[in-house]
Amino acid sequence: MKQEKSASDRVDCDDLLSRLGGWFRARVLICAALAAIQVGLLHTTYIFLAADVPYRCVVPECEATNSTDFSAAWTSAALPEHGRAHRCSRRVPLDPTLPCEANSAFSEDVVNCDQWLYASANTIVTEFNLACQEWKRTLVGTVHNIGMLVSLPILGYVSDRWGRKTALILSCVLVGAIGSLKAFSVSYEMYVIVEFLETVAGASAFPAAFIMTIELLGQEKRVLTTAFLGIMLVIGGLSFALLAKTFQYWRTFILVVYPPSLLFLLYIYFLPESIRWLLSKGRKEDALEIITKATKMNGVTLPEETIKQLQEAKVPLEKKEEESGLWMQVFRSPIIMRRLAICSWWWITCTFVFYGLAINSVSLAGDKYTNYMLVVSVEVIAVVTNALVLDRIGRKRTLLIAYIVCGISCVAIAFVPPAMSWLATLLYLIGKIAITQAFSGVYMYTSELFPTHARHSLLGFCSMVGRLGSIVAPQMPLLAIYVEWLPSVLFGSTALVAGALMLTTPETLNTRLPDTIQEAEELANQHKKPENLEMKAC
Template sequence: MSKSSSKEPHTFDTDRLMHDLGQFRSFHLMNYLLLAFTVFAAALYAINYVFLAADVPYRCVVPECEASNSTDYSPLWLEAELPAGGRERRCSRRSPLDPQESCDGATFSEELQECDQWLYASNDTIVTEFNLACQEWKRTLVGTIHNIGMLFSLPIFGYISDRWGRKRALILSCTLVGAIGSLKAFSISYEMYVIIEFLETLAGASAFPAAYILTIELLGQDKRVLTTAFLGILLVLGGLSFAMLAKTFSYWRTFILVVYPPSLLFISYIYLLPESIRWLLSKGYKEEAVQIIMRAAKMNKVTLSDETMKQLNEEKQKPVEQKKEESEEQGLWMQVLKSPIIMTRLAICSWWWITCTFVFYGLAINSVSLAGDKYTNYMLVVSVEVIAVVTNALVLDRIGRKRTLLVAYIVCGLSCVAITFVPKSLPWLVTTLYLLGKIAITQAFSGIYMYTSELFPTHARHSLLGFCSMVGRIGSIVAPQMPLLAIYVDWLPSVLFGGAALVAGGLMLTTPETLNTRLPDTIKEAEQIASRKITPAGVTEDIQMNNSRL
């Protein structure tokens, strides 16, 4: 072998190998089941603040009127004592003109004064526990702190995943969220709660990305859409279970102690879950990869092709020095910075992620403010995500990634903007447009995971996916503040949701289609996506396309 050829880092045909191993046999089904539990658990924690930090009805305490019965939430004199209106009614009060007179039928002063004590309708959330009445910013800040933790988590665990392995990143994230999240149940102050909320998210926010990367790297290119749909359904089931558990265990401390501790069992995945074969080969860990490949072939009862066996034997026989030479690469970010195509693609993907997190979480958070039971509303909004997941499974492999995501962004944008112009006398139409926007943004969010993964190379896939997702958390950081904004300008959140989605749809026109392409293993292969395709036999060939496209 010549010196130049010995430095080719990715000579192994991993797509052919995955095809030889089969797709839905014992080895794969076992791993799908193991990964399914991690995705289901991730959905339970994703936006727990929607219920744990939910608003509860409360009113001012009037000492002059409540000496005999301070637990009556709606006494007869209440309407005369409290002012009309939203926040003023909860945070201001009037005093009886004659303190000696019974408050029932008493005359109250017209002068308003700030409340200093409140009576809560329930103690289910931290609003009651930490006395957050009339401090709406503290309540919504919990969601923002949660998403700031995600912003820091994704690049950290993305680096761990690309440097030390997908398996390590997944197990670390899943077990830490169980340990740290359980501590929230023992919070003795609001400050302690938000600190643990940040640490919990810092540890656990990367569980789903790690599980997603592991899952798609188990497969050939023809099964990515089905895998994405599979994980999307699990997220829906997890979201529905979250709402049902929150309704069953409505007291926030009880909910935490029921939901979080089981995640400590994911430590057992050290022995149960194999590392990504594709990652091992891309990093030069040939012997460990061969061991997993042979075990998978045995479990699946398949015989590897002669060409694959020849490549495996050649990899095993390479001297250590040559393996090290092949695995030596420039720093990841130096490679990215030197590639204008990857840099531009990274910026565009980041806006897609900002839009998805902003609109997806914004609509989910606002769902509990719709008319009716908040748990039912949340389950309804989560349930319609199945429509998006099934739609993606049907169209992504037929009309392509770009067209599917373009339509999803445009439909979401138009639906959200249209809500602004619907009269309040037509609440059913508002709900319909709301659900249509939620379906569309879920379709975009589900598809963007796969599309982003297909645009970047194996050795940097999780890091770059993590970077896009990290930047995207700007959207989820802002989203919890939309209920606050709606207090002042009720139509503005919908317009912001719709505008962001329409811009994302426009940017979709600037990137290449990845339908029927193999996962790129190097920066060079990622740059050439627009000019290469995968044939049914699994062989990549050039096609006549404009190489200047991203």
């Protein structure tokens, strides 16, 4: 039978955290912002480092193997076509004894190439001679997403077991240390292995920063925190494109952007642990130490009763039941299990549609670095919109509208006639903004649906399962070769299903973060009758 806590055992975490503002809050925000910028800078480096480069067959009868003339006059006759699918074969000159000229005669028969000439040496395609091995190039992105799938539950467990601060520092530092090793890769295989290890180490940096921030800053700052970190991600993405354009050779780029991540070791001294997490683990002495430092830093004084409550607070029930295991507690709750399955589908939808639309944007005409910056910049619209509406119309309604708008826009693309390409582009941008809005909001909404002692583990599980969508997304261009309209319909359909599932979960607007499984199960009642809410204990 569960023990009830007396009034003296209760600590109102949100009220407590609201008093610890000023420099304490600013320090947490700055630390989280730098971590988010690092994520935006490093989490998709494969887009440029493993980018395709123009290449063509070397024709030994016409040129030396070390030739640098990429567009010689005779190439139009010697090479069947210049398209991506025809860079792996060549024609043989009818008279090999004559020098090759623009009007030279070549055989109609083609032979497979065994040597290639590359237009640039900026990516691993040239470095490891990946011409006509498209699967090896795209495998880098697939391995990256598999690494994320592996990382999220591991670092989620670390976060819930040893603290948000520990998980954040490990992710940020290890991604820099391991990622730097890619610059010294001597083979394609080594590069892919390091890519995987880098992602396993660093994929959880943003979830750790996000959870730590919302737990430290209190209820009234959740939406602004989400928007703030979303904008930091955009800044990181823009920085990535600018640095990639400045340092285009892949080894140089790595050695410029990865090593500074080692400075996150300084967070050991500058970043406080989550007070809410400490109290949920019964570590009231550690929590009191952070609170005391925060009050001195900000020049505030806490009421005597609050200090007494902190000193006399009992170890939460979940701490006593921890021996039975986190997942056993989750399995015993049908409500949490159903919520976990629904949240997982939301995450699959977000990663599938978000990355699927992003991959399609690569085909836009113009400079690839500029195009990437434009696509990233569009995300600001979604982030700002969330900041304006999440606290006004609620989490459920906001995300429901985002999924439905995305679904309708993507499905509608399949019915746009070729003559109205401008409409297809408009629908694409609307879909991209809507899914970005859903992706940004689902981070906060998912974290609000689960209890403190399991929040990062369950959020990590949802995000891990969601990576299935990002693994499948790169295959959509291949599917479009056979059925052109099918990818956009799949994007839209998954978004519409996600919107329908949004109707089955409780609203979390104006509710406190649940600290126990029982409180998480009762979220629906809390939102319906906020005036009956008792002061909630940490």
